[in-house]
Amino acid sequence: MEFSRLPGDEIENKRRALTCPGHACGSRAFYRRRSRDGRAAHFGSTSHHPGCDAATPGPPAAGNGHDDDRTEMLNLGEELIIDTRAASAPGTQHHDPDQHPSSATPTPRHVRGDEHSPHRARGSKRLRPILGELRRSPAFARAGRTVKHGSWPAMTDRDFFHEIPSLTAEHALREETKGGHWGTIISIGDTNAGLWLNFGPPGTAGVVVPVTTTHLFRDQTGISELEDLVGSSLIVLTELEVSQRGKPYLRLPSDSDWAWLPFTDAQS
Numbered sequence: 001m002e003f004s005r006l007p008g009d010e011i012e013n014k015r016r017a018l019t020c021p022g023h024a025c026g027s028r029a030f031y032r033r034r035s036r037d038g039r040a041a042h043f044g045s046t047s048h049h050p051g052c053d054a055a056t057p058g059p060p061a062a063g064n065g066h067d068d069d070r071t072e073m074l075n076l077g078e079e080l081i082i083d084t085r086a087a088s089a090p091g092t093q094h095h096d097p098d099q100h101p102s103s104a105t106p107t108p109r110h111v112r113g114d115e116h117s118p119h120r121a122r123g124s125k126r127l128r129p130i131l132g133e134l135r136r137s138p139a140f141a142r143a144g145r146t147v148k149h150g151s152w153p154a155m156t157d158r159d160f161f162h163e164i165p166s167l168t169a170e171h172a173l174r175e176e177t178k179g180g181h182w183g184t185i186i187s188i189g190d191t192n193a194g195l196w197l198n199f200g201p202p203g204t205a206g207v208v209v210p211v212t213t214t215h216l217f218r219d220q221t222g223i224s225e226l227e228d229l230v231g232s233s234l235i236v237l238t239e240l241e242v243s244q245r246g247k248p249y250l251r252l253p254s255d256s257d258w259a260w261l262p263f264t265d266a267q268s
Contacts, residue, residue: 022052127259165200182235205248231263
């Protein structure tokens with residue numbers, strides 16, 4: 001039976017457990033319903049494993065002059081400083097008034113240390129390019145860098161970046177639950193309290209968009225319907241919490257502390 005012909009409640013249950021059928025892949029996948037503008041229902045994934053025969057060709061590789069963000073990310077040093085001056089979604093960037101909008105982010109530079117700390121190469125980067133790199137390769141979060149964000153304590157990249165589908169209530173018991181939590185949205189719950197964005201199977205964390213900020217969230221992402229969020233990627237700089245019912249969740253932070261990237265057909 002075609003997936004789209006299943007009862008609605010069955011689709012909602014099954015779409016949170018989909019995996020890519022490609023050879024030696026098995027990465028998390030999603031299902032997008034048919035849209036009002038005529039886009040056909042389809043399956044996709046933003047995290048195919050290398051060599052997956054079900055993946056379509058990706059974006060141009062770094063170094064060919066077509067992906068400046070990618071090139072800048074490869075130039076990052078040993079220390080990553082997150083710059084949250086930019087807004088949340090494409091087309092809504094807020095730039096430093098002293099910097100031309102088209103100016104590239106400065107590449108890491110070596111700075112002088114003191115007698116107790118060695119020289120380190122530091123790179124300052126906005127959230128959207130960071131999310132793009134995590135989406136291209138989750139290994140970016142295991143490069144051995146130190147990550148700094150505002151007044152938060154410095155952390156290793158392994159401790160800072162977390163894939164939302166891997167977060168459970170047990171993770172909320174840790175001493176430090178702040179971090180850069182990211183993932184691919186696979187389904188959305190629309191309630192009187194706001195939106196609940198799902199990234200993995202039941203029992204794993206979701207992102208809550210309170211009803212008071214739902215309009216702003218939809219406006220900044222530019223979606224025309226909620227189903228447009230499926231397959232898109234989100235990163236939130238916040239702490240993991242647990243509801244009274246024991247469900248782990250992340251609350252959408254201020255608009256400078258989250259970033260969103262849309263799904264494109266080239267990623268399926």
